[in-house]
Amino acid sequence: MEIMATIDFDFRNQIIQNDIGNTLAYCYQCATCSGACPVAQVTNGKYNPRRLILDALLGLKEKIFGKENAFGIWGCTVCDTCDEVCPQKVELTEIFTILKNMSVEKGESPDYYTTQASTILENGKAIPMQPAIERRREQLGLPKVLSPDVEEVQKLLKSTKLSEKIKKEV
Numbered sequence: 001m002e003i004m005a006t007i008d009f010d011f012r013n014q015i016i017q018n019d020i021g022n023t024l025a026y027c028y029q030c031a032t033c034s035g036a037c038p039v040a041q042v043t044n045g046k047y048n049p050r051r052l053i054l055d056a057l058l059g060l061k062e063k064i065f066g067k068e069n070a071f072g073i074w075g076c077t078v079c080d081t082c083d084e085v086c087p088q089k090v091e092l093t094e095i096f097t098i099l100k101n102m103s104v105e106k107g108e109s110p111d112y113y114t115t116q117a118s119t120i121l122e123n124g125k126a127i128p129m130q131p132a133i134e135r136r137r138e139q140l141g142l143p144k145v146l147s148p149d150v151e152e153v154q155k156l157l158k159s160t161k162l163s164e165k166i167k168k169e170v
């Protein structure tokens with residue numbers, strides 16, 4: 001027997017009171033977003049933006065969070081197709097970003113996201129330069145890739161409290 005999920009009004013209000021999140025209230029569940037979503041198509045609906053919007057609108061926090069539900073949030077590739085097709089102009093990807101941020105703060109984000117964030121925090125870029133790549137670029141006559149100002153990047157990221165969120169010391 002399925003257990004009834006509890007409505008969490010605070011959670012719901014946290015999204016609706018956000019400048020962009022308030023578009024959540026305009027959703028009338030037409031499912032145009034799910035029909036157009038490439039991830040929904042290749043996962044046979046396992047990932048479903050319409051359902052995620054509905055769960056957020058109803059404040060069904062426990063159906064959204066929890067490691068076992070992570071794909072329901074993190075399956076989104078942020079391609080923005082749903083935003084473009086939604087007849088109600090619901091800002092789906094921005095709302096999903098709010099949910100992803102909450103997931104990170106709960107320590108429930110997939111490791112590949114936090115690992116990538118750590119790499120940016122440590123190196124100032126997502127893919128640090130490697131000698132083999134540098135040699136190959138030189139052979140091909142390509143210019144050197146300029147190194148980022150790592151301290152500057154770290155300063156910016158620290159102001160977003162990224163290191164605390166991903167529990168990383170720099």
Ligand code: SF4
Binds near residue numbers: 027029030086090
């Ligand atoms: S397309 Fe827009 S209105 Fe329709 S279900 Fe998706 S979010 Fe709701």
Ligand code: SF4
Binds near residue numbers: 036049080082093
């Ligand atoms: S932004 Fe995410 S939810 Fe929207 S269509 Fe793309 S993958 Fe699907």
